[in-house]
Amino acid sequence: MTQGIWYNPSKTILAAIALVFVAVSGVRAELLIRITEGADSAIPVAVVPFAESGQMPAGDKVSSIVQADLTMTGEFRALSPEKMLSLPSRREEVYFRDWRLLGQRYVLVGGLSRSGDRVQARYELFDVNREERILGETAAAPASNMRSLAHHISDKVYEAITGVPGVFSTQLAFVTLDAAGGKPRYRLQVSDVDGKRARIRLESQEPILSPAWSPDGKKLAYVSFETGKPVIFVHELASGKRTKVADFPGLNSAPAWSDDGRSLLMTLSRDGNAEIYRMNLETRQLTKLTNHWAIDTEANWDASGKGIFFTSDRSGGPQIYHMETPGAELRRITFGSRYNARPRADSNGEFVYYVHQRDSAFHIARTDLETGEETILTRTESDESPSVAPNGRMLIYATDQNGTSVLTVISSDGGAAYSLPGSEGEVRDPAWGPLVR
Amino acid sequence: MKFSAQSKAFALLLSVGLVAGCSSTGGTAEDGEYGSDVGAVDQEGGSTVYGGDDQRGVSSSAMTEKERMAAREQAEQAALRDITVFYFDFDTAEIKPEARDVLVAHARYLANNPGRNVRLEGHADERGTKEYNLALGERRANAVQRFLIVNGASRGQIETVSYGEEKPAVMGSSESAWAQNRRVELVFE
Numbered sequence: 001m002t003q004g005i006w007y008n009p010s011k012t013i014l015a016a017i018a019l020v021f022v023a024v025s026g027v028r029a030e031l032l033i034r035i036t037e038g039a040d041s042a043i044p045v046a047v048v049p050f051a052e053s054g055q056m057p058a059g060d061k062v063s064s065i066v067q068a069d070l071t072m073t074g075e076f077r078a079l080s081p082e083k084m085l086s087l088p089s090r091r092e093e094v095y096f097r098d099w100r101l102l103g104q105r106y107v108l109v110g111g112l113s114r115s116g117d118r119v120q121a122r123y124e125l126f127d128v129n130r131e132e133r134i135l136g137e138t139a140a141a142p143a144s145n146m147r148s149l150a151h152h153i154s155d156k157v158y159e160a161i162t163g164v165p166g167v168f169s170t171q172l173a174f175v176t177l178d179a180a181g182g183k184p185r186y187r188l189q190v191s192d193v194d195g196k197r198a199r200i201r202l203e204s205q206e207p208i209l210s211p212a213w214s215p216d217g218k219k220l221a222y223v224s225f226e227t228g229k230p231v232i233f234v235h236e237l238a239s240g241k242r243t244k245v246a247d248f249p250g251l252n253s254a255p256a257w258s259d260d261g262r263s264l265l266m267t268l269s270r271d272g273n274a275e276i277y278r279m280n281l282e283t284r285q286l287t288k289l290t291n292h293w294a295i296d297t298e299a300n301w302d303a304s305g306k307g308i309f310f311t312s313d314r315s316g317g318p319q320i321y322h323m324e325t326p327g328a329e330l331r332r333i334t335f336g337s338r339y340n341a342r343p344r345a346d347s348n349g350e351f352v353y354y355v356h357q358r359d360s361a362f363h364i365a366r367t368d369l370e371t372g373e374e375t376i377l378t379r380t381e382s383d384e385s386p387s388v389a390p391n392g393r394m395l396i397y398a399t400d401q402n403g404t405s406v407l408t409v410i411s412s413d414g415g416a417a418y419s420l421p422g423s424e425g426e427v428r429d430p431a432w433g434p435l436v437r
Numbered sequence: 438m439k440f441s442a443q444s445k446a447f448a449l450l451l452s453v454g455l456v457a458g459c460s461s462t463g464g465t466a467e468d469g470e471y472g473s474d475v476g477a478v479d480q481e482g483g484s485t486v487y488g489g490d491d492q493r494g495v496s497s498s499a500m501t502e503k504e505r506m507a508a509r510e511q512a513e514q515a516a517l518r519d520i521t522v523f524y525f526d527f528d529t530a531e532i533k534p535e536a537r538d539v540l541v542a543h544a545r546y547l548a549n550n551p552g553r554n555v556r557l558e559g560h561a562d563e564r565g566t567k568e569y570n571l572a573l574g575e576r577r578a579n580a581v582q583r584f585l586i587v588n589g590a591s592r593g594q595i596e597t598v599s600y601g602e603e604k605p606a607v608m609g610s611s612e613s614a615w616a617q618n619r620r621v622e623l624v625f626e
Contacts, residue, residue: 250575253571267568297569382564403609
């Protein structure tokens with residue numbers, strides 16, 4: 001069977017420990033997608049339904065997946081196909097004047113052809129005003145993997161227009177909680193960036209927290225309470241194999257991977273209170289990075305990969321701090337409110353994103369690392385767990401909607417919002433996976 | 438409720454009386470220090486409480502009064518120990534004044550019963566971030582642990598764990614729910 005761009009989980013079911021069941025073969029859960037608001041400055045783009053030659057596999061059309069991808073960013077406003085005056089599939093059929101009349105800046109056309117087990121896509125992207133082709137490609141994928149083909153096209157289109165790599169082929173990790181029927185069921189899941197094709201990687205009756213992607217996208221580190229206390233595991237997605245990496249007395253929490261995938265930042269309280277450590281995953285050697293009676297936690301590497309951002313309440317309440325290199329002097333980043341926590345830096349070194357209390361609400365905010373300017377990004381009021389997309393242009397976080405925790409994607413300037421309500425209870429702790437080339 | 442606490446206390450005295458030998462450490466209970474002296478008085482007074490005549494001590498009426506006070510103290514301590522959940526204000530791990538007497542009662546009980554162990558489970562309300570709340574829950578459990586140790590319990594009797602915001606006692610997003618979730622639970626093992 002062709003692998004495609006996928007992780008193919010092992011079919012082996014490991015022996016069940018009393019409280020934990022590792023489910024590695026496909027129990028699928030669909031998350032719905034709902035656009036809550038779009039940005040004003042969105043670029044109008046027309047994604048024309050692709051011409052089809054041969055039997056197309058069942059499921060969403062490639063063009064509708066591309067349309068949904070571009071819309072999710074908040075940077076594009078897609079023209080509904082009903083409004084299209086014609087449905088071209090190649091340059092000769094494109095009347096630019098028609099598209100200008102419809103106010104479109106870009107038009108994407110293409111055709112799909114089926115040959116045996118594979119589908120080939122030929123597509124072209126045009127700048128309507130300049131009447132110029134700016135992208136043209138042929139791509140192919142197994143008929144069983146049309147979604148990945150569509151996301152690939154979205155990535156190319158996005159990059160051709162914005163100059164920034166698209167993140168539509170990335171994955172999300174998150175935790176769901178199903179409390180119906182008395183006994184809580186926690187599930188660690190991995191899905192496509194739009195919430196589709198979600199697969200359960202770990203199931204437990206005890207909490208699972210803080211999933212963190214390895215830089216190669218092949219592993220997740222997370223905190224599990226399956227033994228009755230917080231313990232850090234590293235979980236290999238392809239094989240389902242898990243390794244316990246931190247089980248010291250007290251806390252073992254907040255794992256974060258280094259750029260080379262060789263070490264994990266973690267919060268341990270083995271010395272008496274919550275401090276940040278770095279563990280070499282090969283040797284298991286620990287280096288202590290903070291040494292203060294305050295709570296120090298939620299460490300994450302900065303864009304350079306050499307310094308860390310973290311949360312500390314050494315000034316009386318949680319605030320974001322930066323340490324340029326391990327052991328260097330601290331620079332406090334946040335001042336504007338009494339509660340700022342869980343920093344996540346973007347990979348460009350421009351901003352750090354975090355949870356920020358304003359009056360009685362908890363929003364996602366960001367600070368410009370050059371100017372120090374702070375901006376609140378969300379209007380929702382009980383926000384948690386921000387995670388930045390690897391291209392820095394979007395952010396996913398968890399928030400409360402009518403008493404249930406849902407995931408919401410926003411553009412990183414707060415300009416648009418896109419909700420992924422869970423179909424199975426609460427959805428929390430999202431982690432945006434890396435770009436995997 | 439007071440009755441059941443008293444009957445519990447009497448039951449306690451009964452068992453102590455039955456188990457205890459006739460040794461008398463003979464201390465007089467001083468005001469506010471019934472903790473360890475209650476035991477001594479119990480051993481002497483156990484039999485007296487059940488209606489025997491007591492010829493030991495200064496005079497029978499004075500001993501009976503002391504025994505009554507001891508019994509009441511015992512009942513109060515047991516009633517205090519009925520409370521096993523301690524609450525905190527937002528983002529603090531400060532033990533509230535009203536919790537102190539209760540914790541002292543637990544500490545003394547642990548001191549007197551070195552074979553007993555407790556687990557302190559620290560929690561936070563849902564606001565803010567999960568990992569910070571894990572550390573906050575731990576800080577609260579540690580604060581209670583320190584208080585117990587200072588008041589007589591030994592470190593080996595106490596285990597702590599934090600669940601952060603993951604195991605609320607009360608669901609919901611109201612001030613009331615939050616207040617009930619910011620807690621440490623004392624669980625006897």
